[in-house]
Amino acid sequence: MTNAHDVLFRTLSDPTRRAIFERLCREGEQTVGALTAQSGVSQPAVSKHLGVLRHAGLVRDRHEGRQTHYSAQLGALAPLTDWTNQMKAFWQSRFDDLENLLNRMDQ
Amino acid sequence: MTNAHDVLFRTLSDPTRRAIFERLCREGEQTVGALTAQSGVSQPAVSKHLGVLRHAGLVRDRHEGRQTHYSAQLGALAPLTDWTNQMKAFWQSRFDDLENLLNRMDQ
DNA sequence: GGGATCGATAACTCGGCGGCTATTGATTGA
DNA sequence: TCAATCAATAGCCGCCGAGTTATCGATCCC
Numbered sequence: 001m002t003n004a005h006d007v008l009f010r011t012l013s014d015p016t017r018r019a020i021f022e023r024l025c026r027e028g029e030q031t032v033g034a035l036t037a038q039s040g041v042s043q044p045a046v047s048k049h050l051g052v053l054r055h056a057g058l059v060r061d062r063h064e065g066r067q068t069h070y071s072a073q074l075g076a077l078a079p080l081t082d083w084t085n086q087m088k089a090f091w092q093s094r095f096d097d098l099e100n101l102l103n104r105m106d107q
Numbered sequence: 108m109t110n111a112h113d114v115l116f117r118t119l120s121d122p123t124r125r126a127i128f129e130r131l132c133r134e135g136e137q138t139v140g141a142l143t144a145q146s147g148v149s150q151p152a153v154s155k156h157l158g159v160l161r162h163a164g165l166v167r168d169r170h171e172g173r174q175t176h177y178s179a180q181l182g183a184l185a186p187l188t189d190w191t192n193q194m195k196a197f198w199q200s201r202f203d204d205l206e207n208l209l210n211r212m213d214q
Numbered sequence: 215g216g217g218a219t220c221g222a223t224a225a226c227t228c229g230g231c232g233g234c235t236a237t238t239g240a241t242t243g244a
Numbered sequence: 245t246c247a248a249t250c251a252a253t254a255g256c257c258g259c260c261g262a263g264t265t266a267t268c269g270a271t272c273c274c
Contacts, residue, residue, distance in 0.1 A: 005125070006122055009116060009119050009120040009125065010120045012116050012120075013116040013117050013119075013120035014231090014232075015113055016232080016233095017232095018112070018116065021194075022194065022197075025194045025197040025198055026197045026201075027201075028201050031250085031251090032250075032251055032252090033249095033250065033251080036251095041232085041233070041234090042233075042234065042235085043250085043251070043252090044233090044234075044235085044236095044251085044252075044253080044254095045232070045233060045234075046251095047251060047252055047253085048231095048232080048233090048252090048253095049232090050251095051252085063251095065240090065241060065242070065250090066239095066240060066241040066242065066249070066250045066251075067241090067249090067250055067251075068250085068251060068252090072194075072198065074194060074195055074198050077191050077194065077195075080187070080191055081188070081191055084184050084187055084188055087128075087129065087132045087179075087181060087184065088181055088184075090129075090132040090133045091132055091179065091181050094133075094134075094135050121261090121262075123262080123263095124262095138220085138221090139220075139221055139222090140219095140220065140221080143221095148262085148263070148264090149263075149264065149265085150220085150221070150222090151221085151222075151223080151224095151263085151264080151265085151266095152262070152263060152264080153221095154221060154222055154223085155222090155223095155261095155262075155263090156262090157221095158222085172220090172270090172271060172272070173219070173220045173221075173269095173270060173271040173272065174219095174220055174221075174271090175220085175221060175222090215274105216273100216274090217272105217273090217274085218271100218272085218273085218274100219270100219271085219272075219273100220269100220270085220271080220272095221268105221269095221270090221271105222267105222268085222269085222270100223266105223267080223268075223269100224265105224266085224267075224268090225264105225265090225266085225267100226263105226264080226265090226266105227262105227263085227264075227265105228261100228262095228263085228264100229260105229261100229262095229263100230259100230260095230261095230262105231258105231259090231260090231261105232257105232258095232259090232260100233256105233257085233258085233259100234255105234256085234257080234258105235254105235255090235256090236253105236254085236255085236256105237252105237253080237254075237255100238251105238252085238253075238254090239250100239251090239252085239253095240249100240250085240251090240252100241248100241249085241250080241251105242247100242248080242249075242250095243246100243247090243248085243249100244245100244246090244247085244248100
């Protein structure tokens with residue numbers, strides 16, 4: 001029962017992890033070391049967060065020698081925008097129904 | 108340092124809670140009893156989830172006799188769309204910078 | 215008034231998750 | 245070759261949050 005929305009919301013719910021993703025969006029590709037320096041947590045913690053982000057498809061990793069570069073994958077945010085649009089659509093649909101009802105009552 | 112994004116992502120990260128919100132979006136105003144009947148968890152659990160949703164501004168409650176009606180507040184989703192748009196904007200901005208660089212190199 | 219229903223609160227349990235340190239594997243360079 | 249650096253993994257710990265049952269307050273109906 002665990003769908004794409006679950007994974008996305010869950011992944012982005014942690015502030016530290018979301019901050020890492022935001023940084024990758026702002027500044028582009030970064031090494032683990034660079035990300036660790038500004039994260040306020042230990043390097044293993046950052047590696048774990050990157051693993052979770054990668055699992056959610058939100059980042060890509062590129063190995064270059066002994067360092068790993070991570071970059072944001074914005075396409076992975078699509079289910080999120082889809083979801084919000086769907087919620088708005090549901091809302092709008094019910095509003096339309098109400099409007100139809102009122103129109104019928106007018107006649 | 109806890110902003111609107113934190114509250115929203117945290118609130119929506121739980122599947123049970125998000126399902127309750129989705130149902131309110133789909134079907135409009137519902138009583139706690141009606142929500143409990145379909146949620147798969149106990150009534151106190153549902154009440155707690157509704158409390159969290161209300162705290163995030165995602166739902167409104169309306170008291171009528173001994174039952175409480177809850178309805179979705181779609182406006183509260185705005186920070187979410189703002190956030191995703193911002194991420195895309197960062198990405199686009201860096202892309203523009205690259206484009207500028209390439210243009211300058213062309214000359 | 216008194217039993218019944220509705221929803222919120224209290225009090226507790228338990229599993230998962232985010233953090234840490236220590237270690238390993240791989241790569242670099244002196 | 246060997247020390248040093250980088251990132252991932254292992255192993256552990258503490259806490260928060262989602263779930264439960266029990267209870268309370270309030271309202272409805274007989």
